[in-house]
Amino acid sequence: MTYQRLDIRLPSPAPGVQLTVLAHQFGNRSNARSAYLHAGLHADEHPGLLVLQHLLEQLRQLDAAGAIDGLVTVVPYANPIGMSQRLFGAVVGRFDFENGENFNRNFPLLDKMVAAYLAKAPDPARSPNQWRSVFSKMLDEATAIGPSQALKLELAKLSMEHDIVLDLHCDTDCIAHVYASELQVERATLLANLLGAPVVMLEPRQAGGGAFDQVHSSAWGTVQAAGLLSERDSGFSATVELRGQADVSDELAAADASSLLRFLESEGVLTAEAARTQRSPGEPTFAFPLEGASHVPCPCAGVIVYRKAPGDQVSVGEVIAEVVRLDGDEFNQRVPILSTVDGVMIVRQLKRLVRPGERAALLAGKRPVRDGQAGSLLLDF
Structure with a gap:
């Protein structure tokens, strides 16, 4: 031993x-x-x-x-x-x-x-x-x-x-x-x-x-x-x-x-x-550049309902989730969240009551995303 x-x-x-x-x-x-x-x-x-x-x-x-x-x-x-x-x-x-x-x-x-x-x-x-x-x-x-x-x-x-x-x-x-x-x-x-x-x-x-x-x-x-x-x-x-x-x-x-x-x-x-x-x-296993990681934010407060699960393929403009506004002008009013990349969903929220700006999902794509900047690719959240 x-x-x-x-x-x-x-x-x-x-x-x-x-x-x-x-x-x-x-x-x-x-x-x-x-x-x-x-x-x-x-x-x-x-x-x-x-x-x-x-x-x-x-x-x-x-x-x-x-x-x-x-x-x-x-x-x-x-x-x-x-x-x-x-x-x-x-x-x-x-x-x-x-x-x-x-x-x-x-x-x-x-x-x-x-x-x-x-x-x-x-x-x-x-x-x-x-x-x-x-x-x-x-x-x-x-x-x-x-x-x-x-x-x-x-x-x-x-x-x-x-x-x-x-x-x-x-x-x-x-x-x-x-x-x-x-x-x-x-x-x-x-x-x-x-x-x-x-x-x-x-x-x-x-x-x-x-x-x-x-x-x-x-x-x-x-x-x-x-x-x-x-x-x-x-x-x-x-x-x-x-x-x-x-x-x-x-x-x-x-x-x-x-x-x-x-x-x-x-x-x-x-x-x-x-x-x-x-x-x-x-x-x-597929490799993606970290520059292609897209942290998609929630547009408003409410209950998030996902249309995609981790591991699912996503396309630009596709609805990956909706936020149900609890204080909306209409009953069951929903705000869609769209994919920003052609790739795969890696992460979604475990809790479902979300706030504006909170990460709704982490998506991986092959192409660099607009907000990915050298030296600040690891978001601090």
């Missing part, structure tokens, strides 16, 4: 309160490749929390069988701050109560530091192991004040020691989908296929936002774009959206855990067939 437990203490937010990030590790850091997975960075998103419990159970058995060739680190809940934020009983863990900041934004990005290193280094690092050390040293120089900043920095440091980094999320009511760098199409598509996710959203190098996965894609992508590492040799990071907030069950979680293990096997982290169950073949 190679298991060890890590307890990373964060600054105390108040007298008598101690926050800790828990991590479980299996395998050997000196061998083969390594992987890091966490869930619950948005603390109101819970499917990944159960998936990782099933994953840990399987990893323990694989460890006992000597089937973990590399290192696997699992952080079962990445945001103890957000998990403690409750408002009248409900977990409100997407934004920090302290300053309103999205917990999955403003992570430390390394692209500028890596570019500066390349500009002045007479003999830059060559191997993935050497590059990981360079990136880790850059993060070691960063400082953080307060629990939230410290949380983000500690997650960045711990995950940067690994080749594969997966951030498990979900949305309100949606199909499974994956966000990854446009430089990593092959691996992102394989991961999505294994998870039964029909959509991959490809992020340009300057997507903006500072999401957790961009800590890694900003660093590795700069090296890869400079021609110093191939796609396969570069580290890989992705945000995995595990369907909707209500999609929490042992059946889904066990299948997702097995799919993640199969992906780790394809990356050389595991030495034996890891999957207990085989997911039935689903629809093929």
Whole structure:
């Protein structure tokens, strides 16, 4: 058995309160490749929390069988701050109560530091192991004040020691989908296929936002774009959206855990067939540019009624939903919401009482949408 437990203490937010990030590790850091997975960075998103419990159970058995060739680190809940934020009983863990900041934004990005290193280094690092050390040293120089900043920095440091980094999320009511760098199409598509996710959203190098996965894609992508590492040799990071907030069950979680293990096997982290169950073949996976993501707003307040479901094909001008105005001049008065792209519906609202400007749906199209601007492609909601 190679298991060890890590307890990373964060600054105390108040007298008598101690926050800790828990991590479980299996395998050997000196061998083969390594992987890091966490869930619950948005603390109101819970499917990944159960998936990782099933994953840990399987990893323990694989460890006992000597089937973990590399290192696997699992952080079962990445945001103890957000998990403690409750408002009248409900977990409100997407934004920090302290300053309103999205917990999955403003992570430390390394692209500028890596570019500066390349500009002045007479003999830059060559191997993935050497590059990981360079990136880790850059993060070691960063400082953080307060629990939230410290949380983000500690997650960045711990995950940067690994080749594969997966951030498990979900949305309100949606199909499974994956966000990854446009430089990593092959691996992102394989991961999505294994998870039964029909959509991959490809992020340009300057997507903006500072999401957790961009800590890694900003660093590795700069090296890869400079021609110093191939796609396969570069580290890989992705945000995995595990369907909707209500999609929490042992059946889904066990299948997702097995799919993640199969992906780790394809990356050389595991030495034996890891999957207990085989997911039935689903629809093929299609890649869309993040510039083609359209966040369609609600035009008014009322009760929203959907004409399209996540996974459905949509066309420009097609009615995807209607908002029933409760204060309209006519009974059952409806305001249509139209598709802005030719593509697929990914996300819709789980709750049905909506307000003006609230996102009604996330649609994916092949062509850039008018409001998609470089550097601000990840909306902050």
